[in-house]
Amino acid sequence: MGVFLSKLIITILSSLVIWVGSSAQSDSFWQNLAQKRTESRWLFAGILVFRLLPFVFVYGLLNEMPRGDVPFFWGKTQVAYQGGMVYQDFVSYHAPLFTYILAFPLHFWYSSKAIVLLMVAIESLLVFATYRLYKTERPDAFKSALLYLILSAPLIMVLLGGQEDIWFWGVALLMLWYFKRYQKDGKGMGAIFSTGLLAIKVTFVFWLFPLILVLKNRVSFLAALAAVGALSAGLLYYLEGTAFLMPLQMTDNLLSPNLYTISRPFLALALGHTPPLTLFSWVGLVLTILVAIWLAFQIRHWTLDKSMPLIFIVTYATMTVIMPTSPGYYAFTYLLPFVFEIIDWHKRREVAMLLLINVLLVTQPFLFTYLQSPNYEDITVLKKPLYLLEYTLQIVNVAAFGWVLFITFQKAKRPQVC
Numbered sequence: 001m002g003v004f005l006s007k008l009i010i011t012i013l014s015s016l017v018i019w020v021g022s023s024a025q026s027d028s029f030w031q032n033l034a035q036k037r038t039e040s041r042w043l044f045a046g047i048l049v050f051r052l053l054p055f056v057f058v059y060g061l062l063n064e065m066p067r068g069d070v071p072f073f074w075g076k077t078q079v080a081y082q083g084g085m086v087y088q089d090f091v092s093y094h095a096p097l098f099t100y101i102l103a104f105p106l107h108f109w110y111s112s113k114a115i116v117l118l119m120v121a122i123e124s125l126l127v128f129a130t131y132r133l134y135k136t137e138r139p140d141a142f143k144s145a146l147l148y149l150i151l152s153a154p155l156i157m158v159l160l161g162g163q164e165d166i167w168f169w170g171v172a173l174l175m176l177w178y179f180k181r182y183q184k185d186g187k188g189m190g191a192i193f194s195t196g197l198l199a200i201k202v203t204f205v206f207w208l209f210p211l212i213l214v215l216k217n218r219v220s221f222l223a224a225l226a227a228v229g230a231l232s233a234g235l236l237y238y239l240e241g242t243a244f245l246m247p248l249q250m251t252d253n254l255l256s257p258n259l260y261t262i263s264r265p266f267l268a269l270a271l272g273h274t275p276p277l278t279l280f281s282w283v284g285l286v287l288t289i290l291v292a293i294w295l296a297f298q299i300r301h302w303t304l305d306k307s308m309p310l311i312f313i314v315t316y317a318t319m320t321v322i323m324p325t326s327p328g329y330y331a332f333t334y335l336l337p338f339v340f341e342i343i344d345w346h347k348r349r350e351v352a353m354l355l356l357i358n359v360l361l362v363t364q365p366f367l368f369t370y371l372q373s374p375n376y377e378d379i380t381v382l383k384k385p386l387y388l389l390e391y392t393l394q395i396v397n398v399a400a401f402g403w404v405l406f407i408t409f410q411k412a413k414r415p416q417v418c
Helices: 002-021 023-034 039-061 069-082 097-105 112-134 141-148 152-159 169-184 187-199 201-212 218-248 259-271 279-298 304-322 329-333 336-341 348-370 379-381 383-411
Strands: none
Touching: 002 023, 002 141, 002 152, 002 348, 023 039, 023 141, 023 336, 039 112, 039 141, 069 097, 069 112, 069 152, 097 112, 112 141, 112 152, 112 169, 112 336, 141 152, 141 336, 152 329, 152 336, 152 348, 169 187, 169 201, 169 304, 169 336, 187 201, 187 218, 201 279, 201 304, 218 336, 259 279, 259 304, 259 379, 259 383, 279 304, 279 383, 304 329, 304 383, 329 336, 329 348, 329 383, 336 383, 348 383, 379 383
16 A cells, blocks of 8 residues: 555656646746757656666665566566576467567576566667657657656556556557658568567557558568568477467456446346457457558558557557456557657646546556456445445546547548648
């Protein structure tokens, strides 16, 4: 409870800072920084203050041990560090290279804290890289980067949760950089896309289907992707047989919040039972892809550097709303590009909604875990105040993610210069 109260205090303070820092009255402050050309220095200072120093404080001074997904990562990372074979010597539902990437810092610091430090370093690098990509397009790119760093939810997700989902955006960012530099969307981008499938996890493939619609050289893109995929699959099959198919196994671990978890009490009441989780998972997968394809079709004439971020955001925002195995923390996948692409800091309603999402991402997962992951099949449990509060937070959370989709689709309606 003490840890949660600390998170809540940090969330309240960071929300106040962002609310004031995004107001029209603060514009002169941001303009002064721009005139002095010190944005990069301030951004490095922001990374130091809001990422590296908290890491030192939590894992150095307080000597806390990593939580969230890190203990699970740590067990298999030790085996990988010792030369174990993925899927054969340890269980992994991630891509084949993921655990070996986590094992890399163990050569310098043999501790589970090194995994957290790697997560922090990669997220910090992506914040800086996103700023560099957008600074020529958005005059408030530095403002977006620094205010993102002040948000408490990303800090908690990476520092205490060990979340790696922002790596998806890292691959997308590399693809954007490649396109901007070479103005090609064929085999080079296909090869880059394949790194997401080899280095992170299978859900990275979700946004492939809408992405194909906006590519001009989709045949060469798919050829490069297929070539890398075939070579990788062939090598894995040679080394360990069909064990490499482990990440394709559907999970039975219900997570929240999503449409399935908030409709579960009423489904159980109406049907006398809840439909199988696997059924909803497949339906959710199809709907996620269809929604993203719908957006891609609407913006298929946009230049790729304009359409790709929106497709990315919609794909994974839809996933957090629809997929029954998606926790709220999956918002970490698209939160950074969402801040840069969508949020207008002069529109107070958008800022307020972003701060609401920030608060929800901190409070709902804690309460869900504290109540031992309730499934609400028995609707009478909602008579208890804490359960009713957690269920209400789930509904508000899903509605907030729905707002993310709505406002992104609204941007897709704006005319673009192609």
